[in-house]
Amino acid sequence: MELKLTRFDSIDFNDVFFDSLKEDYEEIPQWFEKKSLAGDSAYVFSEEGGAIDGFLYLKVEEGIVSDIVPPLPYGRHVKVGTLKINAHGTKLGERFLKKIFDYVVASNAEDVYVTVFEKHAALILLFERYGFEKYGNKVTKNGVEWVLYKQLSNIPNDVTKRYPVVMAKDRRKYLLTIYPEFHTRLFPDSILKNEDPQAIIKDVSHTNSIHKVYICKLYGANQLKCGDVIVIYRTGDNVSPAWYSAVATSICVIQEVVLLGSFKTVDDFLQYCLPFSVFSEIELRKFYKEGKYPYILRFSYNYALPKRLNRATLVTDCGMVDDRWGCTELNDKQFSRILEMSKANENIIIN
Template sequence: MELRLTKFADVNFNDVFFDSLKQDYAEIPVWFEKKAQAGDSAYVFYGDAGAIDGFLYLKVEDGVVSDINPPLPYGRHVKVGTLKINAHGTKLGERFLKKIFDYVVASDAQDVYVTVFEKHGGLISLFERYGFEKHGNKVTPNGVEWVLYKQLSNVPGDITKRYPVVLANGRRKFLLTIYPEFHTRLFPDSILNNEDPEAIIKDVSHTNSIHKVYICKLFGADQLRCGDVIVIYRTGNEVTPAWYSAVATSICVIQEVVLLSMFRTVDDFLAYCLPFSVFSEEELRRFYRDGKYPYILRFSYNYALPKRLNRATLVTNCGMVDSRWGCTELNDRQFSHILELSGANENIIIN
């Protein structure tokens, strides 16, 4: 299964996947052809058999959005131009939401909105789960659509609803150590070339989901609580000393920490971990059987830091003690230094 940034011209618009869109929007064949001629691209999800199972088109709108009621004020907005998903019980909807929010952040937009017919209740519920609210309506010859709207400056109490925004002010912060082999699987867009400002938009890894489960035996991991902010720290490689190769890469928010011993059976353990884990079922069964990793961390993957700070910078410029790090609490000053030196977006991390 793969999510690809694909030219409209390379997408088979005759695929049966698009039939329902053609029924809802009479003008979509003409619109699609215009996008193809303009060289525009969309995110297309291809299933195991190569069939299209998801399609997402995003665009930036600068100024006033006046074709909805009530209009959106002057500013930079992201519009979810077209979105259709054949979920098949997967986390595909979450993957597309992650891509939408990545695009919003990379575009330095203030908000994001989507129009959707009321009959698409599942899609509406998905957006509402991540903080979209009904803003108004859009009236076209196709009918009346709901306008669902999310403003990044609106910070609700619920962690999922305020995603991708991280409420760090007044919260505990920790540095969480992860080995490279697991880091690559957990945080695919945190391994990209920092020199490319378009990188986070181009990244289309299917493992790039919002919610993660990580299983570990790090000292201090049991002290983590819901709402704690964690800075992900990828340990060094075997070639270059950790002083230079170990780096802080991402900002996440803890949702829950549970103990392996809390699961009565392996099936209970799999039911909890498998939907959000990058580990295979075989690996998870081995973890459960061996019992070497007692802590299961569930967290949201909110933000890939634009600049990765290596261990040398964390110690020399951020005030961290040069010692063995596992799950290490950060003070506010250390955390602020990390945000500043990494060039973090102040609209996403409220510190």
Template sequence: MELKYESFADVDLSDPFFDSLREDYEGFNDWFVSKAQKGDEAYVIRDQNHSIQGFLYLKIEEEEHSDITPNLPRARRVKVGTLKINAHGTRLGQRFIKKMVDWAVSNSINELYVTVFSKHVHLIKLLERYGFEYWGKKSSSSGDENVLIKTIGRVTGDLEKDYPVLDASRKAYILSIYPQFHTKLFPDSILKNETPDIVKDISSSNSIHKIYICNLKGVESLRRNDVLVIYRTADGGSAEYTSVATSMGVVEETRSIYDFHNEQEFLDYASPYSVFSVEELKNLWRTKRYPKIIRFTYNVSLSKRPNRKSLIEDVGIDRDAYAGFMELSSEQLKKIAALGKINESIIIN
């Protein structure tokens, strides 16, 4: 399944996907038609039968909300207007969390809010996990909803709640990933010359959390909250121009394959967030050829992707250093962030 930004006018309102929204919200059909007439767009995920499996509508607001208790004061913020997912074990919810945060950051907005009925317990837990906090209640003809707000850049010390913040005072490293694995792990960092069907509806693509299994020298030195710059290696052309930095993330933990007591324990840990199939993971368990495991969050995709030439000439990385895993200074990290056009609101010192 592919995530697309579509016009409301191109979405079939009669799709059974919207039945629960019609039940929850009085006048939902009229609201939807009005959005279609205005030319508004939303993120839509469809399955192989073209049936909708996920829908996310975002809008920018600047007004005060007196229908919320306590009042939500006037500010520029992103409203999550509609959010629904047909959950089926592939972490589409995390994909949408990342998309709404990315959308806010790209529009230089640091506050998002969403209204949700108390009965949607799992959705509320998901939002709270990534930093949405209870503000108050919104009353309407459809009933009372909880209002949850996330402030990007607010630091609590909880890696998930602080997502997508990157701490430039922490150690930072370049982590190289081969092209055949890169876009499957980082769907929002797809290159322009890649086909979208590379991105499948699987946990490793959808999840904010990633697992990378390797035997790169030095990765065992990584510590929680360290920053990773994801570096997509060359795929046939000159590395100077086709190897590029594409994304940044934050280390959750590192482990060794030898830490696991048995194969099933290893599979349970790695399978949901790794690009490898169960059979491939079983082979990795048997051979122990790639014993080092990094779990990290996928925080931001670089809008501009500096290539190796730029990293050497503009950032100052050592041309002769080991390209697989390389430590960066705080200043080098900030230069990559600047070259990548990352919004400064997610970089703290």
């Protein structure tokens, strides 16, 4: 199962998934046909049997957005044109939100907005959690919709509300190493070209979620604090030398670090870790019993680096010491060089 960009004319509009949209929006059959004839595409998430479980249409709007009250000022905006998700406890909503933010960043847009009926309370709460605020209303023959709006230049103190923006200025930075088998499952947008997304990206919580939990015993991991910025480093593939195959792939932000010993029971531990961890319940129970991995890191997956820097580049061009890396602190110069060489978007990382 995959979140896939699909042409409208390849989507089965008769799928029962679209029934509620047809009830809410009288004109949606004509809209769908128009998009099909134009060759437009949307993001679709389907079950193994082919039934649709999620649908997302995005578009860039230039200028003033005048069909809402109050209008959005002149600028480059992303509109979440249509979004519906069948929620079933796998954080699929977060996966779609991440795709929305990825689209905003790639489009060099200044903001993003969505219109939604007040009755869709769970969807509204999801958007509000990530910094969307009620901006106004949109009135059509279908009724009154809320306009939820997020401006990237608005940087709240809450690390979740300001997602995907990374506040790196005056924050500590670290390189965090993760083995390939765990890296790929945790960071589906940061897979390498020689990995098979069809076999890896599945509808499970740790893949879909913006938030990740990683359990480790890396030296120095206990010193991480909320707001610290981490560069994810995928270790070598054991086929090619790590000098060439180990790479920096992603930028994340620490939310909290919890010690294994702080959980009074295994059930408390499972409740915290299971929805966001790459490890199975059996593995987690074993970790809790044996106590070999004392640090539980929770962080947000903010940004997949456009260009992956291998170990050779990190050492020779970014000033890192050729040593055994685990949770290794970066100075500002090293971090800035990593951003520069990886061609990171300056609007998403404030350094």
